[in-house]
Structures are given as C-alpha cells and as structure tokens.
Amino acid sequence: MSIQSLTYLFVGISFGLYIFIAIKSRAGSTHEFYIAGKGVHPVANGMATAADWMSAASFISMAGLISFMGRDGAVYLMGWTGGYVLLALLLAPYLRKFGQYTVPDFIGTRYYSNTARVVAVLCLIIVSFTYVAGQMRGVGIVFSRFLEVEIETGVIIGMGIVFFYAVLGGMKGITYTQVAQYCVLIFAYLVPAIFISILITGNPIPQFGFGDRLIDQDIYLLEKLDLIMTDIGFKPYTSGLKETIDVFCITAALMLGTAGLPHVIVRFFTVPDVASARRSAGYALIFIAILYTTAPAVSTFARYNLLESTHEVSYQEAPQWFKNWEDIGLIAWRDKNNDGLIQYASGNAFDPVKPKYLDSKGEFGERVIANNSQASSGNEVYIDRDIMVLANPEIAELPPWIIALVAAGALAAALSTAAGLLLVISASVSHDLIKKTFATNITEKKELLYARFSVLIAVIIAGLFGIYPPGFVAQVVAFAFGLAAATLFPALLLGIFTKKINKEGAISGMLAGLLFTLAYIVYFKFMHPELNSSSNWLWGISPEGIGTIGMLINISVSLIVSLVTRKTPDEIRDLVDQIRQP
C-alpha cells in the first residue's frame, strides 16, 4: 500500500475509535459534562491529562525546535514538565478538595467576588484561545502533507470530530477519548524514535541512544554532532547560547504557566478524592515524561541526519523528502555559489526568513523564490522547524506504515488538546458567566444546553483561526504560558497558602500581572519588533520569559493591596482551613 492509503487507513481507524468512545460515554448532567461525574480513575486521568497537555506543539514542533536550539531547548523540556511538580504539590490536591467545576469558580468563591470571577474568565479565555489556534495549525499541516487535502478541508474535518465528542460527551467523553489518543500518540512517537536510535547508534532505547557511540564509528554521537556543527560555523550542539538569566526566566515562566493552565487544572476535578488528585498528577507526569525524554533524543538524531543527508549533496541527488517538503512550502533552497550542491551553514539563508515562492522552477528543478539572499551567510537552505518530527521517518528511510502512524499520532495530539481547551472555554462561559453571574436562576437542564451551545461557538471560532491563521499565532502560543503564569497561577497559589489576600488584592494583582505581561509582549513583538533584542530587554529577559516577572508583580500587588484594605471575612478563612485538610 502507498503511504497515502496507509495514512487514510490509520487516521480513519483512529477517528472511528474516538467516535465510538464518545457514543459510549455520553454526559447526562452538568456534573458529568463539566467534571465527568468525579469518577475517573487516577491512571486513566493521568493518561487523559498527558494527552490533554501534549499538544500539536509538543508532538510536532518541540523536537524540531530543540533540534535547532541545542542545549537551550531544555527550556521547553524542563518548563513543560517541571510545572507538574508545582501542580501536584501546590494546587491539585487543594483545588480538588474545594471540588467545584471550573478554575474561575475557585477564584470567584475564594475571593468572594463575581468581579474576580469575571477577571479570571477573561484571563482564561485569552490564554485558551491563543493556545487552541496553534492546535488548528497543526491539524492543517498534517492534513495537507499526508492526506493531500486543502488545509481548510482538514481543519473542518478535525473540528467536526472534536465538536462531535465534546458536545455529546462533555468532560466524560473527552476523558475517555483522550485516553485512547494518548495511546495512539505515544506509540506513534516512540516507534520511529526507537527505529532511528537503532539505525544510528544500535541502541534500542532512544534516551540512552543519543548518549551512545555511532554504530559505524568509534565516537559518541553528541561529540560527532558538535564537531560537524563547529566545522560549518555553528556553535556546538551541547552548548548554551542564550543568557543564563533568560533561560532561567523562560523556564520559570513555562513551569508556572503550566501549573496555571485551566484545561490542565480542571482535569484534577474529575477524580474521586484528594489522594487520587495527587496520584493522577504523578501518573500524568510519567506519561508525559515518556515523550519528553524521547524528544531530545529525536532532536539530536534529526539534526545529525539532516546534516549528513543534505550538506554538500547535489540538489538532484537530494533525498525525496527534501523535495516533498519543498512542495508543501516548508523547505527552500537557492544555489548561492552556483555549484549545484546544497550548503547548509549557520545564519538565515534568505531575507525575509520565510520563503516566498514564485511559480517557476530553477536550473536544477528547485522552486524559485522571490526573497533576497542573505549576503552575510553561506547558508542556502530554509528549513521550517515544524517538519523535523514529521519528516524524521522519511529522513531515516523508515517503512511507510511508520510514516502513516506518525500522521495519526500528530492528529491525536492536536485534537485531544483542542478538545480540552474548548471544554474549559465553554464551561467558563456557561457556568461562570451565565449560571453564576448573569442568569443565576436557570435550571440545570438549561445550563447543560448553554454548555453545549458554547462548545459549538468555541469550535467555530477555533476553526476560523485554523483556516485564516492570524500571522502571529505561532509566536503567541508561547505567550499563553507567560500570561497564565502572571495571572491565574498566583491567584490560585495565594488563595490556598495565605488567608490574608482579599478580593481587592487578588483582583488588582491579576490585572497588574496581566497588563504588565501583555504590554511587554505587545511592545517588543508587535509595536517595536526591531528593538526585540537582549540589549533593550528589561534585565536581559525576553518576552517569552517575562511572565516570571509578571508573576512577582502580581504577588507583590496582591499582598500590598490586601494589607491596606479590609480583612478577609471569617467564612472565607474557614473555607481556606477546609481545603487544607485532606
């Protein structure tokens, strides 16, 4: 069978499975719709959390990014796993004890104020929508490369599936489809990694393989990679390039943001008790760590393979994947020195960086681009970071069924996260805005109807993001974490660990964190991108890491404002005592 029919087969089977599960686990009440009736087993919840958490970004983009960042790529590895320690030790058990439906629910109750609730909903919606847009781009890329349909059609099919099981099953349906999606995605991630590890080092465990010797030479893979890279003008793969303070702040912002992401937190509301909440955080991190410890191995293999199979190779003899991805528009080559060979070197090949293709073919059959050549660099190739994982099986010449499997895995990763995000968005609208704030007297049946209706609206908006991606989506996704770190995380943390913080403190803290972080990001990323370099940054901290400072500002403002305003009421102090007991 061809790669394409295999891909149709695998994707078709996996989609059929998700729909089957959704029909089996329909939700009949708001209790089931929002938190799956609190009946989810910790191991199942751990898997669902892992699928919920590992998005198109983790599956498709992360290893590629690390591949081009070397050691600095650890900001993602540590940032997106270390947050679970914070979640398990500081938030999950207490929020489960509180036992309500949504994150704004806790903030609204603990700070006895619907204003605080609405501010939390606002933060939640900003964070979740920027995040969901990235998932849709992932779905689009996979569909267009592997199924050769238009991106629009791909997005509409994906949204249709998510809509079906989110509306039907709510949290209950999502949870069990996410368990299935985890199995699909982890299998699809590990199989090619193991194959490639065996091919390059002979070691079947990728986590050990990338520290092993090459199969045909008596030299460590990482040592060899460092040598090749320094040879063609890069810094060694295993050395860090970013300033230490920036690496520190980005890692912290990603960790704190992870712990503050509503679609992750809400998963801990679905288990039966406090002890299960702790255990499912542990299982979730194990399931996540399986992928996250494999990813840096994949990055190393991919970088090595890429350099070995393209550098100083003539375009006509370049491997087929090079041309396939050029056709999709994620690779471009121009023969700057007219030798017919592909030269790969440090620096951007073209100006602007992303290729703009013309409708003609060049001397060697390559796609001609309109960009200027970047004169300062001998680099002749543009390679989009997003293709590294998807192209990896092709680069390593693995059998077609593995390539098809990776496509199904990438879709599982994107869809599971999109569903989780859409559900928290709709729950915050139907529960927090409608039921708790603006129409408090509606019946449960009505609320369930509103919940389903809000999923529909959220799906349509997310679909539009996928079909008409605003140019800045990719950049903005990373900022969702900074914003979550500066707004929701401190409000939750302070709400549990101090009784002093009152509603005035919490509201002004969240707003201060939100405004500061948003302003810093907008200033450097959108208003003055030309100033976006370390010499202009506050203490050398990039917009990606500024959420850490935003969090400190949030905490300081909360504390100071709480000191000069009224004491928290006694019943709130009792509530805090309550949630601190197991």
Added chain:
Amino acid sequence: MSNSNRNVDQYWKKNIQIVTILLSIWFLASFGFGIIFANELDQINFFGFKLGFWFAQQGSILIFVAIIFIYIRLMKKLDQDFKEEIDD
C-alpha cells in the same frame, strides 16, 4: 475541639515542611544543575553525555517524576496519622 484544631495546625505545618523540602530539590535539579551550574557540570562525562546537558534534557525530568511519587507517599502517611488522631 481545641485538640482537633491543634491537629489541623500540625498537619498543615508538616505539609508545608514536606513541600518546602521537595521544592528545594525540584529547584536544584532543574534551575541549579540544568541552568546555573550547567557549564561547570559539562566538564564531567556521564555515560556519553556532558553532565550539565544531561540534567537539562533528561535528568531533571526523571527527578521531577521521583519528587511527585515521594510526595504521594509522604502525604499518604501524613493523612493516615491525621485521621487516626482525629478518630482517637
């Protein structure tokens, strides 16, 4: 009543103590070994890896998993002690 209040206070104090110790390890394994001291640790070879690089891309994650499971253990014990004292 006052007795159970004292138990609640003790439970919370012990809890804070556990969390503080475990978060110190969390900080040391990631921010310490993976970022601040990474260049120094890179001088050491660890099964083919430079040690700082290994902590940044592998070791820290493994330690995170261990921390959560130690926490689950300790809290399970603490919860049991607390329940017994309340029942007494």
